[in-house]
Amino acid sequence: MRHYEVVFMVHPDQSEQVPGMVERYSSALVNAGATIHRSEDWGRRLLAYPIDKIVKAHYVMLNVECSVEALAELTEAFRFNDAVIRHLVIKRDHAVTEASPLVKKDDDDRGRREAPVAAADDADSSDLDDEDSEEEITTEAGE
Structure with a gap:
């Protein structure tokens, strides 16, 4: 299994639903055999540039150790969720826990x-x- 850092941005109108979304994505990863090393809610932040006339977004970051299949399932879930504006997955050499x-x-x-x-x-x-x-x-x- 490899280590990944996943950051996704949620539409600001859906900020109340972020804890539920994080729980849903985390449980899907854990069910697929992944380990979540760190989960951070960075809150609402101003975007560097507007995305579809949206200037703010709610940021969430997860550090996970999972298989490629579990990661593909997660990115597919991001793609079909209209509340997720953007997402980024970075492969890490080791688990980041601090x-x-x-x-x-x-x-x-x-x-x-x-x-x-x-x-x-x-x-x-x-x-x-x-x-x-x-x-x-x-x-x-x-x-």
Whole structure:
């Protein structure tokens, strides 16, 4: 059996059905004797160029180890599914199990977005403490 990386793009109107599609394709591969090493949902992304007047698509990536027959069955299923806009199959030398650079980048971006919010909350609470102390000082001086 060989290792493959399969990426397919789903029409943006069908984004709600992506988990079901992934489950259907994954179960078909497993039933054919394949092993799925990695499955990633990259979400909706802007296309580099419009495809049939569509500018966004939902991306899904699978790393599988399967026979040529199972892969042919999968690509045939892509061809007959109108929701799948495009698909790409790449033969790999070995199984890839770590997260893709795209997912790592998204995780890093989320971490960076959350950190300044937490720092801003801490700064706001310290500003409130300073305002309270100023009020106490002015009321003591006024008495």
